[in-house]
Amino acid sequence: MSAEKIMILGVNHKTAPVEIRERLSFSSDPGTPYRELKVIPGCEEFCFLSTCNRVEVIFVSPTPEETEKKIRDFLFDNSMSYDEAGQYVYLHQGEAAIQHLFRVGASLDSMIVGESQILGQLKQAYRDASEQNAGGMILNRLMHKAFSVAKRIRTETEIGSSAVSISYAAVELAKKIFGNLKNKIAMLVGAGEMAELAAQHLMNQGIAEVVVANRTFERAVNLARCFNGKPVALEELIPQLEHVDIMISSTGSPDVILHSKDVKPLMRQRRNRPLFLIDIAVPRDLDPKLNDLENVYLYGIDDLNNIVDINKAERDKEAVHAERIVSEETLKFMLWLGSMEVTPTIVAIREKADAIRKAELEKTLPNIGSLSDKEIKAIEKMTSAMMNKILHNPIVYLKKDDSHKDKKVKLASIRKFFNLDNSN
Amino acid sequence: MGYLLFQITLFAYILATSGYVVYFWSQRDDVRTTARGILIGAGVLHTLYLIVRYIEAGHTPLTNHHEAVSFFAWSVTWGYLSFHWKYNVRNFGSFVSPLITGLMLIATFSSREIIPLPPALKSAWLPVHASIAIMANGFLALAFCGGIMYLLQERELKNKRFGLFYTRLPSLESLDNLNSHCLAVGFPLLTLGIITGSVWAKQAWGAYWQWDPKETWSLITWFLYAALLHQRFTVGWRGRRAAIMAIVGFSAAIFTLWGVTYLLEGLHSYVG
Numbered sequence: 001m002s003a004e005k006i007m008i009l010g011v012n013h014k015t016a017p018v019e020i021r022e023r024l025s026f027s028s029d030p031g032t033p034y035r036e037l038k039v040i041p042g043c044e045e046f047c048f049l050s051t052c053n054r055v056e057v058i059f060v061s062p063t064p065e066e067t068e069k070k071i072r073d074f075l076f077d078n079s080m081s082y083d084e085a086g087q088y089v090y091l092h093q094g095e096a097a098i099q100h101l102f103r104v105g106a107s108l109d110s111m112i113v114g115e116s117q118i119l120g121q122l123k124q125a126y127r128d129a130s131e132q133n134a135g136g137m138i139l140n141r142l143m144h145k146a147f148s149v150a151k152r153i154r155t156e157t158e159i160g161s162s163a164v165s166i167s168y169a170a171v172e173l174a175k176k177i178f179g180n181l182k183n184k185i186a187m188l189v190g191a192g193e194m195a196e197l198a199a200q201h202l203m204n205q206g207i208a209e210v211v212v213a214n215r216t217f218e219r220a221v222n223l224a225r226c227f228n229g230k231p232v233a234l235e236e237l238i239p240q241l242e243h244v245d246i247m248i249s250s251t252g253s254p255d256v257i258l259h260s261k262d263v264k265p266l267m268r269q270r271r272n273r274p275l276f277l278i279d280i281a282v283p284r285d286l287d288p289k290l291n292d293l294e295n296v297y298l299y300g301i302d303d304l305n306n307i308v309d310i311n312k313a314e315r316d317k318e319a320v321h322a323e324r325i326v327s328e329e330t331l332k333f334m335l336w337l338g339s340m341e342v343t344p345t346i347v348a349i350r351e352k353a354d355a356i357r358k359a360e361l362e363k364t365l366p367n368i369g370s371l372s373d374k375e376i377k378a379i380e381k382m383t384s385a386m387m388n389k390i391l392h393n394p395i396v397y398l399k400k401d402d403s404h405k406d407k408k409v410k411l412a413s414i415r416k417f418f419n420l421d422n423s424n
Numbered sequence: 425m426g427y428l429l430f431q432i433t434l435f436a437y438i439l440a441t442s443g444y445v446v447y448f449w450s451q452r453d454d455v456r457t458t459a460r461g462i463l464i465g466a467g468v469l470h471t472l473y474l475i476v477r478y479i480e481a482g483h484t485p486l487t488n489h490h491e492a493v494s495f496f497a498w499s500v501t502w503g504y505l506s507f508h509w510k511y512n513v514r515n516f517g518s519f520v521s522p523l524i525t526g527l528m529l530i531a532t533f534s535s536r537e538i539i540p541l542p543p544a545l546k547s548a549w550l551p552v553h554a555s556i557a558i559m560a561n562g563f564l565a566l567a568f569c570g571g572i573m574y575l576l577q578e579r580e581l582k583n584k585r586f587g588l589f590y591t592r593l594p595s596l597e598s599l600d601n602l603n604s605h606c607l608a609v610g611f612p613l614l615t616l617g618i619i620t621g622s623v624w625a626k627q628a629w630g631a632y633w634q635w636d637p638k639e640t641w642s643l644i645t646w647f648l649y650a651a652l653l654h655q656r657f658t659v660g661w662r663g664r665r666a667a668i669m670a671i672v673g674f675s676a677a678i679f680t681l682w683g684v685t686y687l688l689e690g691l692h693s694y695v696g
Contacts, residue, residue, distance in 0.1 A: 176581060179595035271660025274596060291582065295663045303584045 003094040003337045006138065007064045008101060009071055010049075010056030012109065013282060016088040017254075024055040024075050033057075034132040036074050042067035045136030047129040047143065051121045053110065053282075058101060060138045064093060098142065099330045105146035106153040107160075108322055114159040115194065119150045141336070149329045156325065157318045167198035169307040170278050170299070171205060174246055177276050177297055187211040187244040189237065190251030191223055194280050198248050199227055211244060213237055215251065238262050242269050248278045249285040260289040263296060278304070345411055346395050348420045353387045426480050427536065429473045430494070434528045436466035437497075441521040448518040448592060456517070460508070463521060467501045474498060481538045484551035490534035492558060492681070497527035499562025503609075507566065513602050514594040519569040549624035557617030557642075561677050563610030564649070568674035570602040571667035578664055600662050603670055611649050614677075618642055641680040648673040 011021055026032050026048075033048040037057065046059035057075070061067035068091065069082060076085045092100045103109045107118050126143045129135050135143075154160055178184055186202050188195055188210060199210055210229035213236065214220035220231035232240055234257075241247065241263065251257060263275070277298045279286040284300065291298040361383060365376065398414055414420075443459025446452075474495065477485040485491040504520045507513070577593040580586055593599070621639070622632045633639060652669040655661035661669075 173581070175595060176577070176590065177596050179597040268659060272662050272665075273660070274663065294665065297581055299584070306584065307586065 002341065003098070003334060005060050005062060005064055006058075006094060006097045006142065007061065007068055008056055008058050008090075008092045008097040009068055009075070010054060010090055011088050012054035012056075012090070015090055017283075020088050021053070021055060023077075023079075025050045030128065031132075033074075034128070034134055037071065038132070038134060040067060040070045040074065043071065045139040046134050047125050047139060048134075049104075049122060049125040051118065054104070056104070058097070058139070058142070060136060095330060095334055098333050099326060101142065101146050102149045102326045102329055103323075105150040106322060106326065107150070108153075108319065108326065113319065116154070116160060119147065122150075123147060138337075142333070145329065145333055149326065152329070153322045153325050157321045159318045159322050166280075166301075166304045167194055167201050169304050170198045170248070171201040173297075173299060173304075173307070174202065174276055175205070177274050178245060181205045181207050183208050184245040185209045185211060185243055186246040186248065187213060187240060188223065188227075188229075189213045189234070189247060189249040189257070189285070190215075190253075190281065191219065195248045195250040196223070196226070198278065198280075202246065203227055207246075211240055213240065215253075238266070241266050241275070244275075245273065246276045246278070248280065250280045251285050253281070253285060254283060256287050257285045258290070259287045260293060263290060264293060267293060267295060280304070341411055342398055345415060345420065346398060349391060349395070349414075349418050352418060352420065353391055357383050357387050426473060426476045429469065429476055430532075430536075433466055433469040433473050434525075434532060436462055436469055437501075437521070437525045437528050440466055441525045444518040444521045448515055451592065459517065459521070463501065463517070464505060467498070467505060470494075470498045470501065483541050483546075484554065486551065486554035486558070487541060487545060488535065488537070488539055489685075490531050490536045492554070493527050493534060494531040495555070495558050496561055496565075496681075497524050497531065499559045500524050500527065500565050503559070503562045503566050503606075507602070507605070511598070511602065511605070513570075513598055515592050516569065516573070516594075516602070519573055520566065523565060523569060545628075547624060547627060549620060549627065553617060553620040553624050556613055556620060560610050560613035560617050561681065563606050563613060564670075564674050564677050567603050567606035567610060567670040570599050570606060571670035571674075574599040574603065574667035575664065575671075578667075596663065600666065603666050604656065604662075607649065607653060607670070611653060614642075614646055614649060618646060637684045638680060641676065641684050645673060645676040645680055648676055 011024060013021070030050070033050075037043055037046050037048065037059075042061040042063040044060050044062070046057060049056045049058070055075070057071050059067065059071065072082060072085055072089065090100075100109070105119055105122050107114050107116065110118055122143075126135070129139070129143075174181060174184075181202065184207055186199060186207050186209070188199050191214065203210065210224070210227040211232055212220045212224040212227065212229050213232045213234050214223065215234050217231065217233050220233070223229075224231040234251075237258065241258075247258075249257065258277075267275070272295050274295045274297065277286055277290060277296065279298065280301045282301065286298060286300075288298065288300075290296050361380065365371070365379070371379075394414065394417075398410065440459050440463035443455060443462055447455040447459055474485060477491065481487075486495055500520065501524055504517070504524075508516070573589075573593050574596060576589045577596060577599065580590045581596070621642075625634065625639075626632045648669065652661065652666060652673065656666060
């Protein structure tokens with residue numbers, strides 16, 4: 001099995017704007033990608049991952065290049081040419097693809113490095129793939145490995161603490177503005193781990209109420225249940241701000257959802273009580289000019305990041321540690337793939353030898369004349385034993401654990417000795 | 425005797441201020457406890473000094489500059505300590521104690537000579553009017569310190585550059601509360617000071633109001649604070665604006681106290 005068969009085609013927050021990502025996410029009908037990808041020739045095993053920050057297809061194909069072309073055309077729905085789409089996508093193959101998947105699962109490729117939501121999303125994507133019978137031996141092993149790598153990184157490094165510390169910084173700021181949070185109201189707009197984590201922190205500080213606003217009211221109701229909160233429709237956002245003291249916004253909206261001119265008249269109704277706005281959406285949800293309003297304090301994700309930057313050196317060290325684990329695990333997986341290449345070689349050698357043996361038997365046996373079944377069986381057994389004994393040493397040699405590079409050389413020469421690749 | 429007591433008091437104030445400055449840098453709680461203890465001691469010594477001064481002068485010691493400024497410092501000290509007893513505002517002492525020491529140094533360099541009381545001032549209204557007016561200034565001074573702290577903290581929060589003050593200063597809301605509490609005490613005292621002054625003026629000079637510079641400026645000060653309080657109760661002026669107004673108002677109060685005496689001539693000019 002060659003690693004080059006494994007490919008990942010995707011877009012993420014770094015390569016494509018939200019409008020492009022949204023178009024590829026198939027959030028309205030998650031079944032579509034499975035139906036459509038399954039019929040693409042060569043797409044033997046695949047998994048479709050779609051989150052608010054990334055869309056990826058992980059697939060295994062004997063003809064990766066051709067399959068990739070078809071998948072890309074499907075994703076972009078032929079709305080732009082292959083090369084045009086190329087500016088938004090990334091394509092990883094073989095070892096690079098494995099490494100990429102491990103980094104994604106461990107949240108090293110996330111917008112907020114170390115957030116844990118991505119692992120859950122990856123697991124869900126894998127479950128979907130299994131339910132749709134899109135998985136296979138390679139993909140199963142690859143995905144399970146990605147989960148265990150993520151788990152290993154989470155336990156062995158402190159990478160997860162930075163996402164936590166950002167929401168913690170938000171709470172610290174709230175305390176510097178309001179002092180006591182006991183009679184304050186927080187509003188959560190949109191969803192996302194960071195926002196929910198911040199809301200959870202605020203709850204722990206004894207905040208009076210959490211209001212949850214969402215584009216889909218149903219989602220708001222579900223989320224509000226987690227915080228014993230009050231769900232509201234997104235349209236009520238501005239009237240709600242009359243009572244709310246802290247607003248955490250993380251919608252996937254490509255546009256600004258709250259403008260300075262919306263809030264200015266509200267401040268009079270609020271009797272100038274301070275308003276703390278936290279914008280963790282990318283692209284921004286909140287107008288940067290809001291910070292210029294009196295008694296309004298607007299903090300973006302970068303501002304919060306700066307606060308926790310005091311520990312940046314520490315986190316960088318953790319990231320290096322995590323990357324080392326990824327490299328290590330990638331290498332292990334490549335070795336497994338390598339052993340996957342040995343097995344078919346052995347099978348091919350045996351098959352070839354057995355075919356020769358059978359052909360020779362068929363040629364010889366009729367010429368000998370009358371032989372009892374018992375005698376024929378004995379001859380067959382003897383030829384099999386001879387074959388196995390001759391092949392024994394080469395197979396042991398092949399199976400022997402060697403370095404990755406040596407193994408490749410060894411496989412190539414053995415395949416040449418037995419003339420496995422050019423038939424006849 | 426009185427002078428020695430004054431010097432010991434001044435020394436205690438300087439010591440307390442140094443303690444609060446050290447606390448501001450180190451944020452060590454034991455330093456704060458010590459500094460507060462010294463400040464309370466200084467306040468007690470200061471009270472003793474005022475009593476001794478009263479006995480030495482034979483009348484309420486609020487008639488010259490030294491006495492007025494010294495009483496001002498005393499008002500700030502006890503105003504601060506009374507608030508401290510009720511609210512906990514982190515590092516407030518580090519801002520208030522230098523102000524107290526500053527006032528005490530001004531008092532040191534003013535003439536301590538006891539001047540015989542002019543006939544116009546011989547009245548029961550003297551202790552009432554002067555002490556109320558100066559105590560009003562004491563609370564307005566506390567609002568001023570709170571206002572400065574508010575602006576420092578607010579600037580770091582708005583600009584998102586966290587330096588010396590972010591961790592040390594309390595929340596904006598508690599500073600804003602401090603502002604409103606100080607004014608809630610200071611403003612009625614200021615009003616009362618002006619009314620008692622007016623009544624005394626009628627008695628001494630035969631008219632309630634003569635538009636002499638001190639009267640005019642205290643009225644300007646009163647209007648500034650009245651405007652701030654009015655806006656706070658009606659449209660909810662708070663935070664930055666209230667802090668700025670507390671600083672502007674206190675500047676007007678200081679001008680009433682000193683500016684008028686040294687820059688403008690008037691009936692009050694023989695008083696501190």
